[in-house]
Ligand code: PMP
């Protein structure tokens with residue numbers, strides 16, 4: 108008997124988390140699986156940040172924090188936005204949540220009414236359409252294939268906008284493609300958005316620091332739309348802090364107040380100790396960020412080189428994040444024994460069960476002709492995984 112709400116029944120479980128769990132289950136059974144499914148840095152949180160958290164415990168940061176997060180953390184984020192992005196926000200225009208995931212969802216919940224349309228460029232991060240559905244909105248996807256480096260054009264955006272459009276969710280650097288919009292490309296999108304004064308932009312910049320082309324560019328820098336942009340970011344990826352669960356939204360005060368109202372009834376402020384750790388991350392030396400970025404860049408070069416050597420895969424060169432998103436539809440219709448590959452999920456399952464490498468099929472990213480590998484793992488793991496994938500794919504006839 109299914110007594111779950113219709114809202115919940117409409118929801119699809121997170122494919123990234125599901126694949127990661129499946130990989131852990133196989134590992135627990137003794138199978139030597141390389142996990143390239145979930146996207147999280149393999150590094151430990153830098154020592155200085157851990158020390159700040161230990162100190163926070165000793166200093167009894169053990170009570171409820173303000174719903175929006177401690178002022179000291181919000182001030183540190185405001186300084187980060189000023190110094191790194193040349194964007195002015197006051198602490199009242201910033202609100203902290205349990206990870207950037209909650210910050211995106213909070214924003215969607217605060218803006219979207221039943222029937223509102225939210226434009227989501229595909230390939231997209233798996234959770235965006237689900238969050239829109241949770242808010243009773245309608246996700247509208249625009250597809251940008253590998254031939255356009257997985258980036259939408261201003262004409263595509265313009266064509267998708269209707270009187271019901273409430274927002275665009277833009278992720279750059281992108282999960283799952285690693286594509287990064289240049290300043291010019293963002294400016295061209297901003298010009299389209301400027302013509303539609305009722306629409307907002309949820310700019311997910313969680314991969315800001317994992318960028319291989321230099322300076323991060325935010326769509327919030329364009330004055331004509333800045334008061335309709337909500338920046339989402341956090342410490343998970345840049346500082347290897349996925350488990351600490353701290354993300355933030357920065358935007359117009361009325362939206363931030365709305366998020367605080369929601370959060371006040373729903374989750375309250377996020378973990379006090381994690382907030383103190385995040386404050387240390389933003390105010391301390393940024394050398395750790397650059398060291399990890401360099402390691403990701405080396406791994407990006409390695410995985411691109413190895414993937415290009417695999418017959419049947421078409422590969423872009425990601426300019427940010429830590430994912431490779433090869434086109435793999437040349438394998439559809441092929442078989443290994445009585446196992447037939449009909450789609451990206453079949454292929455991901457084949458790579459897991461036969462190749463012992465966990466990846467994620469492209470279907471749940473709105474890109475059924477691709478699959479995703481996270482290269483946030485050691486060089487040795489990348490080399491071994493690509494060997495296994497090459498061998499497994501060569502079995503398909
Ligand atoms: N946005 C994107 C594009 C992501 O890949 C992730 C990672 N899951 C998040 C948001 C959420 O990050 P957090 O761990 O801070 O919730």
Ligand code: GLU
Pocket residue numbers: 121123124144145146147208232233234282
């Ligand atoms: N961002 C990561 C991923 O896409 C974490 C998993 C998730 O939150 O979906 O794999």
